[in-house]
Amino acid sequence: MLDYMVLYQSNTGNTKKLATAIFSALPGMSKDLRSIDELSDLPEARTYFIGFCVHRGTCSLEVGNLLSSISLKNVALFGTCGAANQDNYYQNIENSARIWLEDDNHYLGGFFCQGKxxxxxxxxxxxxxxxxxxxxxxxxxxxxxxxxxxIHPTKADLSHAEQFVKECLTKELPK
The missing domain is CATH 1.20.5 (Single alpha-helices involved in coiled-coils or other helix-helix interfaces)
Structure with a gap:
């Protein structure tokens, strides 16, 4: 089992950029980065970072189904959306996607930014x-x-994503 699994769905490349920054910020070698669209089954990991591009204020059905298949894990969400750069909008996105996540998981938080x-x-x-x-x-x-x-995601957005990882790591349940 891996320590960290970064999974993402990206239509325009924006969320893939965030996923790559998040993956790079994770410690150690026990980690992987994959596109959700290329998965045949869920790779086993202790902590998942799940990323998606936002459509109509939430994640796709595929991402929702993936989230609902995760149990007893640390989980963080991230993503990009074209809509205005507003914290309350990002919070609504996070809440609408988090509904898919089973309650037995340990939720680490969410990070969202604007994308072209x-x-x-x-x-x-x-x-x-x-x-x-x-x-x-x-x-x-x-x-x-x-x-x-x-112009998004910018270098500042990617830096904020890396900071998000550091914050999540302090919230993880121990091995």
């Missing part, structure tokens, strides 16, 4: 503009958020 979105998202916003100031205000705010998200 595919260009087609901005194009969709642009196509919805009508020229009416009231109608377009929200869409223009979404486009500003899109533009800000293009």
């Amino acid at each position: 979105m595919p260009q087609m998202v901005r194009q969709k916003y642009e196509s919805m503009l009508t020229g009416d100031e009231k109608h377009d205000y929200h869409l223009k705010m979404q486009m500003l958020n899109f533009d800000e998200a293009m």
Whole structure:
């Protein structure tokens, strides 16, 4: 059994970047890093770091099913989303994904940050503009958020992910 298993699902590469930073921050050699989409079964580990890209405020069904299959382990969540960089939004994401996790696990916490979105998202916003100031205000705010998200995850985001690992390690249940 490994000490640490970092599993992630990443559509755009953002969450994979976080997963790699988290993996690098974990101590020792008894660790592995894998894409959830390539798993045939759950590798055995003492502590899991599970990452996902956020869609509609939560994790995918595949990630939810994976979380619900974990029992009696240390578990931490992480992920990226294109939406605004707001702690309360990230807390809601964490809570909605954590619901899948069985209560017999020891939850270590969650880390979320902004990530760039595919260009087609901005194009969709642009196509919805009508020229009416009231109608377009929200869409223009979404486009500003899109533009800000293009630089994420940043070096600072990756550094925060590494700090998150250090915090999680202090909360782990002993071997």
